[in-house]
Amino acid sequence: MTSWQELLKNSITTVDDLAVHLECPVNDLAAVTAKYPMRINSYYLELIKKFGDPLHRQAVPDKRELTRTTGMRDPLAEETLSPVSGLVHKYPDRVLLLVNHECAMYCRFCTRKRALGNRKIYMDTHRLQEACAYLRATPQVREVLVSGGDPLLLSDERLEWILTRLREISNIEIIRIGSRVPCTLPMRITSNLCSVLKRFHPLYINTHFNHPAEITAEATRACAMLADAGIPLGCQTVLLKGINNDAEILAALFRKLLSMRVKPYYLFQTDLTLGTDHFRTRVEDGLAIMRQLIGHISGMAVPTFALDAPGGGGKIPLTPQYIRNYGDVLQFVNYQGKSCRYPNPPAEESRQN
Numbered sequence: 001m002t003s004w005q006e007l008l009k010n011s012i013t014t015v016d017d018l019a020v021h022l023e024c025p026v027n028d029l030a031a032v033t034a035k036y037p038m039r040i041n042s043y044y045l046e047l048i049k050k051f052g053d054p055l056h057r058q059a060v061p062d063k064r065e066l067t068r069t070t071g072m073r074d075p076l077a078e079e080t081l082s083p084v085s086g087l088v089h090k091y092p093d094r095v096l097l098l099v100n101h102e103c104a105m106y107c108r109f110c111t112r113k114r115a116l117g118n119r120k121i122y123m124d125t126h127r128l129q130e131a132c133a134y135l136r137a138t139p140q141v142r143e144v145l146v147s148g149g150d151p152l153l154l155s156d157e158r159l160e161w162i163l164t165r166l167r168e169i170s171n172i173e174i175i176r177i178g179s180r181v182p183c184t185l186p187m188r189i190t191s192n193l194c195s196v197l198k199r200f201h202p203l204y205i206n207t208h209f210n211h212p213a214e215i216t217a218e219a220t221r222a223c224a225m226l227a228d229a230g231i232p233l234g235c236q237t238v239l240l241k242g243i244n245n246d247a248e249i250l251a252a253l254f255r256k257l258l259s260m261r262v263k264p265y266y267l268f269q270t271d272l273t274l275g276t277d278h279f280r281t282r283v284e285d286g287l288a289i290m291r292q293l294i295g296h297i298s299g300m301a302v303p304t305f306a307l308d309a310p311g312g313g314g315k316i317p318l319t320p321q322y323i324r325n326y327g328d329v330l331q332f333v334n335y336q337g338k339s340c341r342y343p344n345p346p347a348e349e350s351r352q353n
């Protein structure tokens, strides 16, 4: 069996290579890959060949990435919210730590597409020590989200070193890793990796699947190994035009994730990232999809639909409106569209103990 390192090394990265492997027009795409790199490994390539558009659009460059739109280079203002390089501190009790700039695939809609694929090591030992010093000096931080790029593309030894440094900080209670490899390179989940990760509990992993066709035997095996190592798994899906903006597709995805012991966590409205406008749906359309999911499928399978506010405002939960009327008798509409009522206790009484 080919190792994950070899699969990664043999990925398609040039337009000429792409034309050989996928019968698709590649005119004008070299200008796109010069700005935003491409990487498609043979595992995901086979899925593209088998399932077509919904996977093709996630991985294959599109010349619309170069059109000037409403998008911004750094829509979440991550660069201005960095007290030390590679660390984003936006919320009071948790930080984002960006440990590398590499992914198993370069998703065309990525929020950090400005930064990905450049090979310089983002978080070298010196910078990581600076980040740890900041965390030690900032005791209100209880949780570190290790992200990138994709942290699970680092070697087991490097990851172990980073996790060891984080576990030495007494205020850090929770470690959360964000990784798309269970979807884009599931062979990366090896038993050695799992035995490293399980030493750093409580450790959570949020992965990223966007379409039911991505739930393969290999992905199922990878998630089972992580779950068997005691790692609670979540999924952050991005709502993408022409890929998954459909209630039936998302219902199938979320049910399959739940069967793999992956809890759908967020469904994100596409960020205002430069070069990704062709993926954006209207917020109302996402809300309509949520209405078709809530109550109709297991509540465990329903993520929070959210928008990450431009400029670093944080995540805004977007929920369909079920309340028709506030007051002494609340009026609701349920998932079937029927009205329901609930008598509210009088305000004075409910505020006493």
Ligand SMILES: *Cc1c(COP(=O)(O)O)cnc(C)c1O
Pocket: 076, 088, 089, 090, 091, 094, 095, 096, 145, 315
């Ligand atoms: C999304 C995000 C988090 C985590 O938010 P949760 O709602 O806890 O998942 C933390 N920091 C930054 C900068 C983020 O963008």
Ligand code: SF4
Pocket: 102, 103, 104, 105, 106, 107, 109, 110, 111, 112, 116, 148, 149, 150, 180, 208
């Ligand atoms: S794996 Fe995640 S970070 Fe990497 S390109 Fe895809 S969306 Fe962006």
